[in-house]
Amino acid sequence: MSHVQFECTSPRLEGEVIVPGDKSISHRSIIFGSISHGITKVTNFLDGEDCLRTIDAFREMGVQIEKEGNSVLVHGNGLEGLKKPAKTLDFGNSGTTTRLMLGLLSGLPFETTIFGDSSLTKRPMDRVTAPLREMGAVIEGEEGGKYLPITVHGSALKGITYRLPVKSAQVKSAILLAGLLADGETIVQEDTETRNHTEVMLQAFGADLKQNHEGITITNKGKLTACDVEVPGDISSAAFFLVAGAIVPGSTITLKNVGLNESRTGILDVLEQMGAAITISNERITGGEKIGDLTIKHTALKSTTIEGDVIPRLIDEIPILALLATQADGKTVIKDAEELKVKETDRIEAVCRNLQALGANITPTEDGMIIEGPTKLTGGSISSYMDHRIAMMGVISALISEGAVEMDEKDSINISYPTFFDNLEEILQ
Numbered sequence: 001m002s003h004v005q006f007e008c009t010s011p012r013l014e015g016e017v018i019v020p021g022d023k024s025i026s027h028r029s030i031i032f033g034s035i036s037h038g039i040t041k042v043t044n045f046l047d048g049e050d051c052l053r054t055i056d057a058f059r060e061m062g063v064q065i066e067k068e069g070n071s072v073l074v075h076g077n078g079l080e081g082l083k084k085p086a087k088t089l090d091f092g093n094s095g096t097t098t099r100l101m102l103g104l105l106s107g108l109p110f111e112t113t114i115f116g117d118s119s120l121t122k123r124p125m126d127r128v129t130a131p132l133r134e135m136g137a138v139i140e141g142e143e144g145g146k147y148l149p150i151t152v153h154g155s156a157l158k159g160i161t162y163r164l165p166v167k168s169a170q171v172k173s174a175i176l177l178a179g180l181l182a183d184g185e186t187i188v189q190e191d192t193e194t195r196n197h198t199e200v201m202l203q204a205f206g207a208d209l210k211q212n213h214e215g216i217t218i219t220n221k222g223k224l225t226a227c228d229v230e231v232p233g234d235i236s237s238a239a240f241f242l243v244a245g246a247i248v249p250g251s252t253i254t255l256k257n258v259g260l261n262e263s264r265t266g267i268l269d270v271l272e273q274m275g276a277a278i279t280i281s282n283e284r285i286t287g288g289e290k291i292g293d294l295t296i297k298h299t300a301l302k303s304t305t306i307e308g309d310v311i312p313r314l315i316d317e318i319p320i321l322a323l324l325a326t327q328a329d330g331k332t333v334i335k336d337a338e339e340l341k342v343k344e345t346d347r348i349e350a351v352c353r354n355l356q357a358l359g360a361n362i363t364p365t366e367d368g369m370i371i372e373g374p375t376k377l378t379g380g381s382i383s384s385y386m387d388h389r390i391a392m393m394g395v396i397s398a399l400i401s402e403g404a405v406e407m408d409e410k411d412s413i414n415i416s417y418p419t420f421f422d423n424l425e426e427i428l429q
């Protein structure tokens with residue numbers, strides 16, 4: 001792992017960026033393509049390491065998946081066509097692959113063992129293994145199934161009604177996937193809406209899914225049918241350039257074809273509250289998901305409070321929003337975001353330590369952070385904590401730092417945004 005140094009003297013960002021495909025939707029396109037009948041054509045698939053883990057898993061289970069660049073053909077043979085993998089499945093760094101696959105594997109008629117890298121091994125899995133066991137799943141793992149490695153002995157499942165105790169789309173999706181294989185109705189209830197890509201895609205693939213005041217109800221009635229997926233650009237990746245455009249003097253950036261599903265657009269609400277100059281154009285619907293172009297210009301920003309129901313709508317954007325807040329006038333408070341502690345790293349600690357090292361006035365709290373701005377960042381030495389979003393925040397911080405920013409590695413960025421540096425270069429003037 002080699003150290004990298006970023007230094008930009010008076011940069012300005014100008015031009016267009018086509019951000020890569022959405023990570024959440026890319027994972028799901030492979031999962032639903034694999035368990036449906038027929039050929040699913042996926043375009044603008046995210047070539048990030050996490051999504052490649054999901055492809056590998058289904059190939060191991062006998063699904064033919066052809067991939068050429070960002071186009072993928074999934075030859076689905078239905079749920080009954082999946083075979084016991086010949087080896088232990090390695091889900092690398094990917095929480096989404098792990099949690100969604102735990103739901104699916106619980107109801108398949110074979111045994112599977114899964115593991116992951118040192119970060120994934122520390123992330124809690126009991127949030128999915130507990131409700132899956134209520135459905136009848138037979139799961140063994142470290143600390144009673146709290147941590148990887150985990151072995152799932154596929155078994156007969158029964159539907160349950162489950163109110164999510166954590167605001168997590170991964171937990172919701174795991175239960176809905178198990179519900180596809182369970183006897184009777186499975187109902188998931190959530191107090192705060194989390195990203196709904198699983199529900200959107202299940203409906204597009206013909207699942208028996210209803211949504212009403214009772215919750216999200218799924219049954220195992222009917223087979224899923226292949227459905228082409230055009231993956232929208234990832235707003236969580238666009239976030240890095242939205243913030244860069246807002247804080248680097250003289251910048252104007254347009255981000256093309258960005259997914260604008262309302263369960264993901266919390267960052268746009270926050271940018272607006274902070275006075276950012278952002279416009280949305282060319283809005284349209286593709287595959288049940290809203291997309292559009294976003295243009296952002298540098299302008300003076302004011303502080304805000306980020307809390308409550310907006311948190312799941314921007315959870316992955318909090319590291320880069322913290323950098324934005326260092327440039328806003330006043331005190332920005334981020335709360336209700338304790339989920340950040342169980343991401344690829346403890347993102348509350350990683351964000352605060354890094355921004356403090358660069359000269360920001362930021363204090364961690366139990367469920368978020370407090371940032372006083374505006375502060376001129378000095379540069380300094382930081383760590384990516386091997387977390388892609390912390391690493392990209394580090395690179396963007398160099399654009400507004402007086403001195404150089406030195407970071408211990410940058411390869412983790414390939415998890416979600418392999419073309420990040422190419423896109424940055426395209427707009428750096």
Ligand SMILES: O=C(O)C1=C[C@@H](OP(=O)(O)O)[C@@H](O)[C@H](O)C1
Pocket residue numbers: 023024025096167168169170171173195315316339
């Ligand atoms: O369902 C998904 O695709 C995701 C849900 C979120 O995680 P949680 O469900 O743990 O909040 C998010 O942080 C992750 O990057 C992707």
Ligand SMILES: C=C(OP(=O)(O)O)C(=O)O
Pocket residue numbers: 023050093094095096097316343344389416
């Ligand atoms: C938390 C993330 O992903 P995952 O949970 O899939 O590892 C992320 O991409 O920021």
